[in-house]
Amino acid sequence: MATITRPGSLRNPEVADLFEREDPDRVFDDLREIGHGSFGAVYYARHVTSKEVVAIKKMSYNGKQSAEKWQDILKEIRFLRNLRHPNTVTYRGCYLKESTVWLVMEYCLGSASDIIEVHRQPLREEEISAICEGCLSGLAYLHSLGKIHRDVKAGNILLTENGTVKLADFGSASIASPANSFVGTPYWMAPEVILAMDEGQYDGKVDVWSLGITCIELAERKPPYFNMNAMSALYHIAQNVAPKMSSPEWSKEFQHFVESCLQKNPPDRPTSARLLSVGTECNWNLLRTLLIQIEKWEL
Template identity: 65%
Template sequence: MPAPRPRPGSLRDPEISELFLKEDPEKIFGDLQEIGHGSFGAVFSARDLRSQELVAIKKMSYRGRASNEKWQDIVREVKVLQRIRHRNAVGFRGCYLRDNTAWLAMEFCVGSALDLLQGQQEPLREEQIGAIIEGALQGLSYLHGLGVIHRDIKASNILLGSPGQVKLGDFGSAAVATPAKSLVGTPYWMAPEVILAMDEGRYDGRADVWSLGITCIELGDD
């Protein structure tokens, strides 16, 4: 008889337990203000009360329907974030658990390439697009060297730090091994091999390069 699956949020497995910090996040972070939301949950700006650093907090609940799947997604994202240390990827500050909700603390970025695109009345200049794409390519080269596929490259997931730093963000869809074979990502940006993967085989980091090409079109669209 197979062993029962651990309940979502269980830290009995030492390998899982070491992914999460044990402090109460409500005692560590203050001045939370929501700055975005999606199907995963919500993102807040916050102040680390210990260092006074401004950070971003991604809150993801693992209660209710599909709680096991939500928990596995959180564990996978934390595992990816813990491995990443690069100037062109958003910095990870740790993950905390409280009331069936994961608090992913990350480096704060002032916005995304999509925000920049929408905030200008005129199309982005070629040199602006080139700088964004160059930074994204540097980040992807690093990820692919680790065997990680981002799988959701688009303008809203290319973040802009200060001053003018380009950083890949949102690793909730990332695959930690290549080749991958599941249908994951945002449809308009998906490479053909990702769409066909369930029927015809597997794909690797080149799928991210396709998505970045679509992002070039997105950024250049006037």
């Protein structure tokens, strides 16, 4: 009979190898909370010795379903530490203290969602184009490895001080494609994810759909159906025609890009690699001429 390892146990060498041995409270100081969610909280911190500024995601596995929480945390650590791409957030290490995992990553100034909130207005088309380029580059990399992000949205798209786009938050990611789990954030969820439990599997094209919804979010400050409760939104996503940009003022190229991402039939939807190559053919650099200037909002 297989032995069930208790949450937090490091008796398994493969699990123990995921964690640094030092006390994280001695390794990092100047911790300040900069975000939170159902998983826990994210902190700004500084490495005591190197003085490098990092972001630390603290995740507790206490309470109900602790075994499932522990396994989900281990999955996210393994996923992130194996990524090697300029458009995915960089792993810096992991620590374990008092039933809490400290996942250390490179520090980014904020998310695309933060920028919308700070400026209280939509982004310009050139800025959205620059963000899309970085996202597609990161997604094409993930998809080439047979992985799916499954939670692409403005809140999970981070930007560094020099304007580099970073895909982040891989807590919902799938290490295998195709997949069939009902995972993600409702308003950004692709129709085939909603229908997967009844109608089979899906692949990385669900991230392309979510990117299309994110474009609308960045252009209009909210995703489609955001005025509805989550269950009603899921029904409309699955049953209605695909949403479109509400304003005709956007360029035909941008509207066509969003329309391509939001093809309801997955075979009609381009892959991330195809969209990236089309962007290259159109010269992304022309779209980056007004690359977003990020303000350092107070932490």
